[in-house]
Amino acid sequence: MRRAVCPGSFDPVTIGHLDIFGRAAALFDEVVVAVGVNKSKSATSNRLFTSDERLEMIAAAVSPWSNVNVQGFTGLVTDFCRDIEAQAIVKGLRGSGDYDYELQMAQMNAHLTDVETVFLMTDPSMSFVSSSLVKEVASFGGDVSGLVPPAVFERLTARLAERRAGA
Numbered sequence: 001m002r003r004a005v006c007p008g009s010f011d012p013v014t015i016g017h018l019d020i021f022g023r024a025a026a027l028f029d030e031v032v033v034a035v036g037v038n039k040s041k042s043a044t045s046n047r048l049f050t051s052d053e054r055l056e057m058i059a060a061a062v063s064p065w066s067n068v069n070v071q072g073f074t075g076l077v078t079d080f081c082r083d084i085e086a087q088a089i090v091k092g093l094r095g096s097g098d099y100d101y102e103l104q105m106a107q108m109n110a111h112l113t114d115v116e117t118v119f120l121m122t123d124p125s126m127s128f129v130s131s132s133l134v135k136e137v138a139s140f141g142g143d144v145s146g147l148v149p150p151a152v153f154e155r156l157t158a159r160l161a162e163r164r165a166g167a
Helices: 015-027 039-044 051-061 077-084 096-112 131-139 150-166
Strands: 003-008 030-036 068-073 088-093 116-121
Touching: 003 015, 003 077, 015 030, 015 068, 015 088, 015 116, 030 051, 030 077, 051 068, 051 150, 068 077, 077 096, 088 096, 096 116, 131 150
Parallel strands: 003 030, 003 088, 030 068, 088 116
Antiparallel strands: none
16 A cells, blocks of 8 residues: 655645645555644644644545545654655645755655655645745735635634634
């Protein structure tokens, strides 16, 4: 069985992520969306959603693909890949900046394990979409409804409204 891992924090998951998951699902027998759930980091990070919330939202978003599942992980993604016997790490690339960063990561991962890294180019219509930018635009009231799944959009706007009310 050819198993691939799509790792990330996915805070929140975007249509760009879903594009990569779906394309990976067509290439591999199984795709595991591996959500970083480092508890100590989330307490001090700028995360909008908890690990459990991210896992739940992604699981709902990937439900159309029978060969895609979602798991949390801590530590090195290469250790996670070894634990679940994955042959590949799939990463989406939006542009040259992503490539420069991801190439270094891929080379380090190759140094640590025999798991291959596969780069998939993002659909050009989604090359500007990132979780960070979605959060920033949404926090200023911009319309990001077409950039995240509908259920994620609802939770995103509700969470931002909670934060504004508590500020």
